Amino acid sequence: MFAQSPVPTKGKFSVTSASGKHNIGKISFSSNADANNAETSNEASSAYELTNKSNLFITVSLKRTLTSYLQQLAPALSIDSLSKVGNYQFSFYVDGKLIYQSNLLPGAPIARQQQTLLSWNKPLIDNEHEGAWWSQSAWNRFMVNGGNNALTEGRHLFKLELRSYVKTPKIKVGEVIATGELSMLVKRKPFVDLTSVTLSEVKPYDGFEVSADTFDQDKIKELKANVEASVFKHITSIIVIKNGELLIEEYFNGANRDSLHDVRSVGKSFASTLTGIAIHDGHLKSVQQQLDEFYKLKPFEHYTSGKDSVTLKSLLTMSSAFDGDDDDPNSSGNEELMYPTNNWLKFALDLPLNSNKYNGQWHYFTVGVMLLGNVLNAAVPGGLDNYAEQKLFRPLGIANYRWQYTPEHVVSTAGGIRMNSLDFAKYGQLYQNKGRWGNQQLITQDWADQSFTKHKEIPGRKNEYYGYLFWNKTYHSEGKSYETYYCSGNGGNKIFMFKDQPLVIVITATAYGNGYAHSQADQIVEQYLLPAIF
Template structure:
């Protein structure tokens, strides 16, 4: 009731600018509230401010409050709040600037903790002197601090840790921020009180401290919100990369060429399976790197980055009035008979599908078996519609490829165009994106969940469109409202990050950071505060593998560095080196097994890849030939295998290149690797020949899935 009263009394007028902070100070002093209520009020106020400024999603996990000045109860409540994730850090510059103003306005008293009097719970220093204009300094062992916070959160609200490890009623020590000293006493406020005296009930007026803490939190929130909003105001581009990107030296964009060169070479030396890296700063390409064997000449599979495009098309269609985000999903399929239909399924809306909150029974598992079932079904849309429900729509996050495919079918129903045709007309053509490949299901519905193929430079245009709030040249391609909502948290995910409409909000990254994210290293990362886009493709790597290698190159995001022609030359040399194949290795003489099995067909038992037969041909050269037949495909896959450590290329799926290389591990074991190059997966086949019996171990580097299958040799 108290929280509701406060909300009604001053929240709306404060947001509207009708009252000032002095009025809030006076109001709080007249009606002090319990600490828990105060915490809830502050968190609600933070959310309201963020929503009013259109920054709710960016605020989550990105505003770092000065938690050192908060009492443990408020701190624990903040950390457990679902409003936003908070991480401790030192914001002494904010407190140092605001301290005297806060104290003069609210007439609060200063609070000091002497570093030498604290042991046990915190290891480090703590000093806060707001009244005299002194700043706060806070450093602590992170593990100890987190253990302390966990202890607070796990205890009963009416107990607090005692210096000797036992519990005692919180009322026995009035200030909840009391700390233990070396002699077992408690440090409370300005003095040290013996434990016996501290255990005696006492009445202390908390109002000045509450007011001080309230305004510290409020001022920090307002300052950081305004700074975050200001950082988002990206300068209007002086050109648009519709036909081509302009380039810049790294130093002109505050980056170090030498460190970039070292990072690229380290990626190759460490065997990180990255295919391309594109850095765009202030609208200019700083690095455009391609790692052998991918050379950037073909489109590349985006995997689940496709979902960011799919939801964008839904947003454009909604802007055009062709569909409503709140329309029931089933209203687009009136002629279908749908299994597992219940009231919950009837409440699924288009909005739920875009935010992964449909309530479908979807689970994320290796090799995505549910997606494989949908692909094998005669009607993928029907398969998705028939899926059983697991929760009420809008209440639970569940990453669901089925729901994304339904978005493609909904778009097709609403516009009379396939997702690809609609994208070409309304998204790709305005941005100058022309080379596109997007597979469909048997009914001609583009795969809404994945497999869209674009050039890395073209996918970076999508990031640039988002960086400019949906505007391209003189046209608003996507409404600003949709862009901002798409990177605002719509639901808390089942991982560390939040989810908008097809975009991930990076909670532990730079302020305002968000990304399109696909399996195997497909990333479009947008960092508005740096005016930076990071675009990668890969065959099975994680972002944290390359982050530490690129971080040292970021020197000064505020101004250019001195020109460094020698460093640029080193970077260009590195770009050339990583694109080159490895040196060919000598080919060892073939074992007798190679001649015995050459040209013979291996008939395979049923397996997850639906391989039916395999054949190898050896001819005493540096190359062999491989052939695999797959169920449902009229022609076999075939191509050369490099035996000297260098890929031999051949056409693969969708006409895109694939590469194979292999070697005999021993007299009876042949290992060959097939890299899809412009896609995600790299498959390793390890064939063990035991007379007529063959055991094949298959491992996919892209998703880590593996299996074994047995086969029999047949005479040719």
């Protein structure tokens, strides 16, 4: 383990393995996946530098298996049952203060590992393989929930404790089963020499002329330097359109103007757009249409008359009574349960309703948006793929894009459409233009206005709302407020369309599954882009 001597400003750090009887109940730290092969040297100093690009692995040595500790907490349960109700509790300390505790969800590590492993090595930080392990998720939650603020620049003492816990249904937590401390020198704020940073030349693109407007170039240089130094991680592009013209265009991490970006749930908003077009064209009557107009629901599981009356509007606003919530891992309609099945439509229509829990309230429900896409696919001529090409993408001049498809070979409106950043900016600008592109009204102004209406308040998020598959929030920058509707996808992918400013911002990123992904996009907009532009 790292010794607790003062942290030096230079030099390597030394590591000892947690394997062996003398290390039972201990956690050791390493900069690579194998603590036994970590760097050691006679000149090495017992310290660790936490930068934006450093990795951190832990090796844990236990006296007994996790299952054995869980048995002490719930002796009446079978061994197989324990892995379904219990797991590790991580406790993160900085300078002697408890910052965050995280109860890992049952299931990872898997039951066999819980029952057999006495020693294991896993990453807390692995920049080359982010989001691959449950240990990384625990670290990311710690950083989002106080760790970022606690680990300020300079010297700190970090401590990690592991306990066992069960939830049956009350949570019961055991004693500490492993612990380790690490002296850190935090160096996450890079020195930025603005004279060495060059902004990319902006060139015209189909649909966008180059803006002649000025902006604070030093602020954008500082942003670019921070992205390149991984202060903001896995950003692939930042685009700014002002007054319908291209103002800022930067690419990172190997991306370029032609790269197709996987923006995940940003694609949900396209389902809203195509619903509006289909209603205008007469293929759908209105958002008040009910599911029983499209499906014979009685043959599906958990049928009640309530399913018949689920409206398209409730799917557009994520407020249906279907028992589905992606933020609840125990929800029967969680999207992760749908993906492995071979019939997503059946999965959706088999779901029970829970009118007591969901009585018009907003709940994040990917399966419902997939279901909306299925309705559209059957309603429009030639299927949704062809309809979107004819009615939306071709008029926008978007030729290079990729849909994902359901197992039934229907366009997946759950998310995942890919196109380049400037084409995503076209989509955002279409809404800034109230549905007009060039001399064509692609979506009615009324539909654009309905989509950008605060239909539902988002629980637990102050002053944030939901329209027709668009989010709403207000940023605050240098004493001014900036309301925006936006598309949002896993990894920190965003298309922002500002209400009172002629501004569209696109951010693409690949920080999939990481807790910082969305908050860093907020920082980029609030602390850099808005101050630089206005």
